[in-house]
Amino acid sequence: MLAYLTLIFTCQLVGEAAVRAVGVPVPGPVAGMVLLFLFLSFKGEVPEKLATVGDTLLRHLSLLFVPAGVGVMAHLSLLRTSWLPISVGLILSTVLAIIVTALVMRRLSGNVQ
Numbered sequence: 001m002l003a004y005l006t007l008i009f010t011c012q013l014v015g016e017a018a019v020r021a022v023g024v025p026v027p028g029p030v031a032g033m034v035l036l037f038l039f040l041s042f043k044g045e046v047p048e049k050l051a052t053v054g055d056t057l058l059r060h061l062s063l064l065f066v067p068a069g070v071g072v073m074a075h076l077s078l079l080r081t082s083w084l085p086i087s088v089g090l091i092l093s094t095v096l097a098i099i100v101t102a103l104v105m106r107r108l109s110g111n112v113q
Contacts, residue, residue: 001049001052001053003049004047004049004050004052004053005053007036007050008032008036008050008053008054008057011032011033011035011036011039012028012029012032012033013032014031014032014035015028015029015030015031015032015033015034015035016028016029016031016032018031019031
């Protein structure tokens with residue numbers, strides 16, 4: 001299992017390095033996920049132990065939000081002064097994500113009008 005956890009972190013590291021080298025405005029972990037997806041697509045299956053490691057990480061996903069919560073508390077004064085643009089950005093990005101997800105699902109499910 002340690003090998004698959006290392007694979008996940010290596011993909012994240014390579015994704016981060018690639019994003020910084022190219023200067024693309026994409027988070028490094030997202031690029032790493034794409035690399036892992038490409039690797040698994042090439043392999044044709046998800047190894048059972050990798051699935052176990054992924055499930056374990058997902059079960060404890062809430063722990064990964066602790067640093068973000070600490071960051072919010074550390075910058076609470078900034079949030080107080082800029083609450084309106086932050087709220088508008090959050091609402092619009094959420095609505096846009098829902099619309100894009102619905103359109104992609106509709107397209108992939110074959111219900112195209």
